Structure formats: C-alpha cells, structure tokens
Amino acid sequence: MTARVGVVTFPGSLDDGDAARAVRIAGAEPVRLWHGDPRLHGVDAVVLPGGFSYGDYLRCGAIARFAPVMETIVDAARGGLPVLGVCNGFQILCEAHLLPGALTRNQHLHFRNRDQVLRIESAGTAWTNAFQPGQEVLIPVKNGEGCYVADTATLDQLEAEGRVVARYVGGNPNGSQRDIAAITNPAGNVVGIMPHPEHAVEALTGPSLDGLGFFTSVLKHLVGAPA
Amino acid sequence: MPRVVVDVMLKPEILDPQGQAVANALPRLGVSDVASVRIGRRIEIEFSGEPDLDRAREIADKLLANPVIEDFTVRLVEADETADARS
Amino acid sequence: MPRVVVDVMLKPEILDPQGQAVANALPRLGVSDVASVRIGRRIEIEFSGEPDLDRAREIADKLLANPVIEDFTVRLVEADETADARS
C-alpha cells in the first residue's frame, strides 16, 4: 500500500504543487488538504509547504496557525504524525508552538534565493533517516524571513538533544543563529526546514536530487512505524 | 531616560493589506466587534544625550517615513511606555 | 471615537536588523547623537462599539505578538494621537 502524504494549501501557499510533486516522485500518494477543512483524510504524514499564507502580512505563519486544519495537525503531531514544515511551513510550526523559537527577518533585510549547501546534523528524524549524519546536500533556499532565533537556553537544549537537523554550510543566507537551517521536536516526527527540498527532486529543474531524501525518509519511517 | 517615539502609519486613503489581513482573521479567533485594523511602524529612538524632538522629526521625515504614502507623529515618551517596562 | 493601540516591539535581547540599519544610516545624514533605534509595529484597532481593552489584549496575545520574540503594550488612545490628526 502506498503511503498517503497530505499537502496543505492555505490561501497564499505557493509551493504546494511542488511539494505534492516531490511526494509523488518519492513514491507516495500526495493528498491535497485544504486550510478550512479540519479533516486529515487519513493521511500518514503531512507537509506544510512554502509560500505566504494569508499574505504573511503580520508575521509569517501567525494567521495560518489558526486555520481549522492546523488544530487537527497540532493534535496529530503531538500523537506522532510525521509533519514537515518547509519555509512558511517551518514558520507556521513555530507559531503553533510545535517547534521552539521563531523565524525573523533576514539579517541583511533582503529576500534571498540561492542554491545552498546544508549539512545534515541529525539523521534520526522521520524526515532525514535516508541521510548519513554529516552528509552535505545542495538545496535551494529562498526566503525573506528565515533567520532562526531562540534564547540561548533553547539553542543549547536543541544542540544537546541533537535536535538541530541541518545547518547552513559555506555561508549563512539569512543570519540564523548557529547557522540553523532545520530543527525537530523531541520525538523527531516534526521537522521544520527553511530551504526547499521539494525544489531539488528533478535533474531538470533543481540544482540536485538531494531534496528527495526528505520524502523517501518519511516513507521509510512509515514502513518501520508500528501500524 | 525618556525616548523619542516615531509612529508611522499609512495615510488613511492608502490601502493597508496588513491591517486588512488581520481584520479578516479575527472572526476565526471569535472576535466579531472590530471595525478596522491599521498596521504601521513604531520606532523608538534613544539619544546619547538629551532627547531631541526636532532632530527626530528630521530623521523621520528623511528616513523613517515615506511621505508619499505615510504620515508620522513624533513624541517624547517616558520609560513606562517603552520596551523596558513591558510585561 | 477612541481607538486601542497595540505596540509590539522585539524583546530587547533579540537583534533588530531593521533598527540597526536605520541607526547605521544616521551618521550619513549628519546625525551622530543617536544611541539606538528599535523598530516595531503599531497596530490601531477600532471597535464597532465601545473600545474593549481586555479584548484587545487577548488579540494581541494570541495573534498580534509572538511571545517568543516580542513584547506588547495595549492602551486606549484619544483621536488626537491617531491617524486622523496626523500632519
């Protein structure tokens, strides 16, 4: 049975189609979820895609957090449902307090789109088990508010518990503290990542195929997970 | 030490998509008695010496506000309205 | 009609790159006596009935500010400090 991976569309989601494509290329069945519908339609995992939900006018992710679908996702995530938040999705996960810290305006104050090298720091999450720890991957980053901040205690705790999932290598594109590009919750089922793995799944359109690993990881995780 | 606060708001006739987005989100939080929301910037300036209102007004005019679409006010604020005293 | 004003500022320990950029630009305008600049949001809320401070505080807490990085204050403001009266 193929795994069903939900991709949420908020008003203003932009990379939802790309996330669904990545899910499909990874070998799972993408299921489109609508922000106003609280039901998860039996999906095995959820991707919160990039974009500008509700225009992201107040604070990125601030309004999306209150969408009906998010209430269900927050509960399900606490129960172990694998959730990947990419860019805007990462911001939403922080606003919803599924992940600690916050994403703020890039230190240089500009939107920045470039091909970025990341080092996978933790291969123990539902979304990174296909990688080797320390492996470097090339994935596009594109954001205006991708600067990860948290207080020192939180940062130390993330480091100590191995919850920094990926770090920027060869230049930090937004000023994130400790070069953090991705983090996870204590259980490892919820991951937020600023760069866009869904844009690195086809040789024709991406800088590499490295993004695919995030999506194949969750399939591996689901197969291994007790039913 | 008192600070100078510059409040910059969009002129009333200019579209404020930010405020509109927030106003539209409120009903989902169960708030239905808000007629309008406008969002602008609040800038706190701390001088090394005496706070200088005229200087602040000049900075606001040249740098902080875009006179084509924004209005601003400049005022002196005692510490208790500024960040230090926030809950 | 008085409005409720919510001022949201980054917590002092959070870096404010926008404020920093403004502060760095000041010497070029010939301003050298500014010690710091912080930039936040000013949100003006108009209620359809009586302005409701508690309600506003709730909105601010849930939506307008992110407690991880921001502080806020809520206050009632007479018309003369709001948009209508701006020069």
Place this chain on the structure above:
Amino acid sequence: MTTHPDEVRETPEAFPAAPAQPVEPRPAAVAPPAADWAAGVDTVPRAGDTPGELQPYAELGLRDDEYDRIRHILGRRPTQAELAMYSIMWSEHCSYKSSKVHLRQFGEKAPPSDRLLAGIGENAGVVQVSDELAVTFKVESHNHPSFVEPYQGAATGVGGIVRDILAMGARPVAVMDPLRFGAADHPDTARVLPGVVAGVGGYGNCLGLPNIGGEVVFDPCYQGNPLVNALCLGVLPVNRLQNKAAAGPGNVVVLMGAKTGRDGIGGVSVLASATFDEGSEQRRPSVQVGDPFMEKLLIEACLELYDAQLVVGIQDLGGAGLTCALTETAAAAGTGMRVWLERVPLREPSMEPHEILASESQERMLLVVEPAKLDAVLKTAEKWGVWATAIGEVTPPSPDGQPGRLLITWRDQLVVDVPPGSLVDDGPVYARPMREPADLILLQADRAETLPRPADPEALRETVLRMIASPNLADKTWVTEQYDRYVLGNTVLAQPEDSGVIRIDERTGLGVALSVDGNGRYARLDPYHGTKLALAEAYRNVAVTGAKPIAVTNCLNFGSPEDPGVMWQFAEAVRGLADGCAELGIPVTGGNVSFYNQTGAAAIHPTPVVGVLGVLDDVANRVPMGFVPRPGGDHDQLF
C-alpha cells in the same frame, strides 16, 4: 487595457457627423467655476440644463478640439463623471492616439500565422503551442509610478501585467523584468533601484511566479525616468481562452477582487476641487498600493471560474479602472450596460462617482456572468475570500442596430449616458509631426573608430579593468537573488542564462523559452536598426536554447510624442520591429507603448524592449549557456 489597437477609425480633422442636437458654444475660459460644481453630483439632466458650465477639461489633459468632440458625441456637455471617463480613455496611455498610425504596421507586415489565437488588441497575444495548450505573454511598462514610489510602482507593475495574462484564461507561470536606471553612483539610483527590485520581487515572489530573466542597465539618460518593464507568461488549455466581450443582454456584470479606494486617481481629482490652483493637495497623484495576496486569491478564483465555465466575458482592471473595463467589455460586444455605481464595494464611503470610475485600485477583475450562474460565481469568490458584487447588467443594442449605451446611476441619479465605443474606439488619432533629431548626424559621425585604442599592455589592462568594473557588465546577482526562480517547479533555465526556459507540460516535456532585450544606445544612434538588433538579440537568445522562436511582444519606451524628434525615433523603431519580424517570419502578438519618459526637454534614449518566445518540444533537450559555474563546485574556467 487595449494594446496596439490596429485600426484607425478617424483623425481629429475628420470628426463623425455631429448629432442632431445643437451644441452650445464653449464659455470663455475666464469665467469662475460655478459655486456648486463640487457640491452635488453632476447628473445627465443637469448637464443638459447647464450647457455653459465651465469644466476643467484642460487640466484633465483634453485639448479644446477633443472637448468639442465629446460635446458633439453626447449632444451636450459631459457630466463630471463622463468628463473623467473621456479624459482617461482618450489619454495617450489608453487611446494610443500618437502611436496608432504607426503600430498598425505590426498587423500589416505580419507573416501569416495559424498559431495565433488572439493577437494585437486583446489583453495579451495567445499562441497555440500544441494540440491542447496555448501560451500568452506580454510586456508592459510601469515607469513613472516606479520613480514616484519605487517599491509600490514596481510591485503594481507586476500585478498589472499578471492580470492581463489572467484575463486571457491563462495561469500565470513566470515573470521577467527589463529595468533601466540612471547612473549607478547617482544618489537617487540608491533610492530607486533597491525599491524597484524589492517591489518586483515582493509582488512576484508572493504570487508564486518564478522570475526567469530580465535586464539591469544603467545610463544617465534614465536618471529622472527609470524604466520598469514587466513581462508575464501564462499557459492555458486551448479551449479555456477567454474574451472580454460583454455578450448576452441580461447577463450580470460582476466586480471581483479588492475594494475600490482612492488609489491613483491623480489628475481626475481636479474634478473634486472647485479651485484649480497649482499644487492643490487634491491633485497630487495618489499612489497605488499592491496586495499580492489578494491577487493570488484572485488568480485561483478566476481559474476555478474558467474551468467550471462560469464566465461569459472577463476583463482586468488596469490603469483606467472601471471606466476602461466597463467601456471595453461593452464596446467589444456592441451591447449596452446598466451599472449601479453605489453597489461597488468602497474602501472609503465618501468617494464620488467620478472617483469610483477613475480609481486605479489594484487586484480587481470585471466578469460577465449568466444570471443562472451568478450564485456559483459568488460561491467561488467566497471560497477564495475575495469580494464579488453584481454591479450591473448587460443591455441589448438599440433596435436600429446601433450599439447599446452605457448608463451609470449613482444613488438613482443618472451620471453617465454614453456610447461605450466612443470612449474605446473613437478616440482621437494623431499623425504627429516627425523630424530626424538635428544632432543625429553628429552622433553618427562620432564613430567608435575615432576613439583612442589601448596602445600597450598596461593600457589594455586598464581598459579591461574599467570594463569589468562597469555596472552594465557587472554580475547581476544582487538583483536576481531577490527573486524566487524555483517556485512552481518548472523552471528549466533562469538567471544567469540568456533565456528563461519553462516547462509547461510535465507529461511531454513541452516548454517555452523567453528572452527580453533592448539597447537604448543603439536605438539612439539608429532607431530602425537598433530595434531590429534588439529583436535579433532576443531571437538569438531563444534560438540558442534549442527553441523555435514563434512570437514577439514589445514595450516601446520613448520621450514625448509631441517632440518631432522623439516621434521620428518612435516611427523608425516601429518600422524596424515590423520589418524585422517580417524578415524573421514571426508576428508581434502584443505590447505596450510608454511615452513621456522625459524630464524637461531631455528625453530618454529611445528604448524599445523586445521579447521573443520560442517553443521546445522537450525541455530535456534545451542547450544551456556555456561556462555555468557549478554552485559549491570549483569555479575555474578554461578559455
């Protein structure tokens, strides 16, 4: 917006026969305006009763003979609202009154094409690229607003061209932005350039449209007149093509999208002030602020309406707002229209009829809907969270076969009663005087051969270093990094390539290549060949990717058409582009003219920007530019 209307109806010297009613002589211009002019609403009956009332037509940019002509058409003086409408629709921007006589060459010289589903005169040209798919693309200018308020000017420039593409039934899939700035080290460039780039990025990124190319050129001639041109590409199933005709009497006219505010009312606000003193606060053009989030919702809502076949006609609201959309949709069908203006959702309740009609508020579309489908349309709008309001109704042509009339009431007062075609098609057309600029001979004589050449290795080194340091040759990454080029996942080539390539069909690999190019210095030296060279460059850039070039769009940025030297440059440029296209065998499918890029007597270099679109049967076979540095890899290149 109408683009490049290819047909010239008449010239001002040949007015249509005046209607039967007598026309009062125009009052002397010295008379003070009537005291109540701004007070109550100026209605059609009132206009009939007060034929001598002084109207500020000159302040609105209408000439004496143009005003006379309006009175001929209406058989009375126009109402305030009508005057606003004529002044907008007969402006250079909307009527193409100076360029029309030249632009028709694009149609006349065009090679026959069986791919063209919609051409010049539509919101954007549409070309068929496979049995099922068509693409539409167009480049448009937003120059002056971007000088006044760089961020919002550029942002709304992108928003405007995207709505043009959307109106054809297409999903917008990519943008490009040819830009021109003054000297790189001029202080005002430090204001304009970052704002423009942030605006192009801010709007395009938030819409989720990859930016696949553009230009950044610095030249002192653009100091007071930067050029912000924006191109959008859209894709549609052939059978989803939309048109703007307000067909079917009884159908409902729906306004969808943002509320209407006092955006960009500009010159028309003179109507609101009884005194027309210079510098009056009211006359300051008000800036339009874009809301890309609203536009994104509008795109999704429109596409859903198209797919469910819920609209008969659709038109975007551009520079001329409701005025343009109402008159163009009615004129295109030959029908009339009845509009209840107070139904338009307003951001500011105090707005007056002429302001509502002239407002340039962004993110709005006008739909024509069968009554039975109205509920479904309103439901779709609600699903996406955009306003949709029935504001009027299509009315039949008159029984004698004449086109219908546009009747607009405001709180039960008739404020507009006009033949829509008179605003759209019967505007003035000028064959303006042209003269080769007097300095051209001198310029042309000053040939490159007369320049000193580097004589020794040291001088050569100097020259190379100077060239490398030139802002026009420098790396454009500071700009292009601010644009999302990955979103939608179909970008096959983008910056730093010479052409952008977008996959439009994932199953077959079908795709298109696009390049926009222009060179104002060449065009200044020789507008005819300079324009051909711009076309040739774009054509080559597309061809070298492996694509077959099939269609052309263009944006013609020039100084004042009232300057015979500029007009000559313009005529030469158009002739060059039309001839070049004929030689290459591809048609111009649309475009845009921007005149008055001029400060005082100093015009910008004539700057025709040409976009060429080509088709790739399988994007997997595209040929990338050589020497692409591999990110993260080693950057040494062997020459």
